[in-house]
Amino acid sequence: MMGHGVSIGEASKASGIKVPTIRYYEQIGLMPETARTEGNRRLYDEADLQRLRFIRHSRELGFEVEAIRQLLELSDHPSRSCADADAIARTHLADIDHKIARLTALREEVVRMTDCPRDTVAHCRVIEVLGDHGECLHERH
Amino acid sequence: MMGHGVSIGEASKASGIKVPTIRYYEQIGLMPETARTEGNRRLYDEADLQRLRFIRHSRELGFEVEAIRQLLELSDHPSRSCADADAIARTHLADIDHKIARLTALREEVVRMTDCPRDTVAHCRVIEVLGDHGECLHERH
DNA sequence: CTTGCTCCTCTAGCCGCTAGAGGAAGTACG
DNA sequence: CGTACTTCCTCTAGCGGCTAGAGGAGCAAG
Numbered sequence: 127m128m129g130h131g132v133s134i135g136e137a138s139k140a141s142g143i144k145v146p147t148i149r150y151y152e153q154i155g156l157m158p159e160t161a162r163t164e165g166n167r168r169l170y171d172e173a174d175l176q177r178l179r180f181i182r183h184s185r186e187l188g189f190e191v192e193a194i195r196q197l198l199e200l201s202d203h204p205s206r207s208c209a210d211a212d213a214i215a216r217t218h219l220a221d222i223d224h225k226i227a228r229l230t231a232l233r234e235e236v237v238r239m240t241d242c243p244r245d246t247v248a249h250c251r252v253i254e255v256l257g258d259h260g261e262c263l264h265e266r267h
Numbered sequence: 268m269m270g271h272g273v274s275i276g277e278a279s280k281a282s283g284i285k286v287p288t289i290r291y292y293e294q295i296g297l298m299p300e301t302a303r304t305e306g307n308r309r310l311y312d313e314a315d316l317q318r319l320r321f322i323r324h325s326r327e328l329g330f331e332v333e334a335i336r337q338l339l340e341l342s343d344h345p346s347r348s349c350a351d352a353d354a355i356a357r358t359h360l361a362d363i364d365h366k367i368a369r370l371t372a373l374r375e376e377v378v379r380m381t382d383c384p385r386d387t388v389a390h391c392r393v394i395e396v397l398g399d400h401g402e403c404l405h406e407r408h
Numbered sequence: 409c410t411t412g413c414t415c416c417t418c419t420a421g422c423c424g425c426t427a428g429a430g431g432a433a434g435t436a437c438g
Numbered sequence: 439c440g441t442a443c444t445t446c447c448t449c450t451a452g453c454g455g456c457t458a459g460a461g462g463a464g465c466a467a468g
Contacts, residue, residue: 286414295455
């Protein structure tokens with residue numbers, strides 16, 4: 127075991143991000159290139175682990191990689207205004223609201239078609255509704 | 268203009284599916300290989316257009332291609348029991364509910380972090396919360 | 409006959425990973 | 439010290455559901 131730094135496997139356990147995903151994050155520049163051992167193995171220090179946890183949490187909350195990139199950039203410069211970070215979060219919130227609204231509308235339509243009088247496909251509401259948009263509540267899905 | 272059948276461009280307009288997407292659906296076997304003109308252009312008849320509309324509507328309602336494949340197979344056999352179609356729709360409904368629940372939970376977290384006292388990044392709730400999972404309402408996102 | 413549109417096929421790219429091949433390095437045990 | 443086992447390395451390809459572009463052919467209008 128090296129003095130300062132843990133292996134990618136331990137970093138994976140500590141962050142909850144899978145090993146190949148950590149390497150992928152390095153590849154796309156979300157994680158920096160870390161130190162290496164003599165045998166060419168990656169070494170993660172406490173700052174790296176903190177960054178990994180930040181990324182994981184952001185992904186869990188649905189932030190896109192590009193947004194996380196910006197958030198990380200901001201968090202690397204603590205004296206900057208917080209407005210940018212806030213704006214990113216608000217944009218994401220609007221996005222979530224949009225998705226919820228859409229899914230809720232879809233849900234309505236799908237519920238409506240599932241109360242089907244058990245019979246043959248010829249009289250099946252599911253099939254019928256899918257084939258004829260005119261049956262729908264909303265013009266635009 | 269050929270007697271029976273319209274071009275892929277017209278099929279696109281009639282169904283609301285883009286031309287390359289229609290070709291893609293043929294490629295993955297969701298649409299059959301249609302008739303062709305002497306000049307090798309695809310010709311779509313009324314049944315093809317109906318099928319395209321069915322696919323589009325299903326996609327709009329969020330059904331996956333694999334589910335649509337099964338639904339189309341069912342709709343090609345009207346004398347079968349409707350139970351299978353119903354099961355597919357119900358599975359999809361459960362899936363939608365799952366997504367809505369997850370998004371609603373995420374929304375909470377993101378809302379909680381966006382009421383940030385406008386200051387520097389050093390004291391920004393957004394950055395802080397992302398860096399520390401302990402701040403969260405829910406253990407598992 | 410030429411212009412301009414649509415169409416054809418084929419390949420590659422998007423996102424955010426995930427899986428696998430083929431090999432080197434490190435660790436545990438006899 | 440050897441050998442087995444695990445972890446690590448790089449590299450490439452695949453997932454779903456399209457979308458974009460290259461390079462060429464067909465076809466209708468002026």
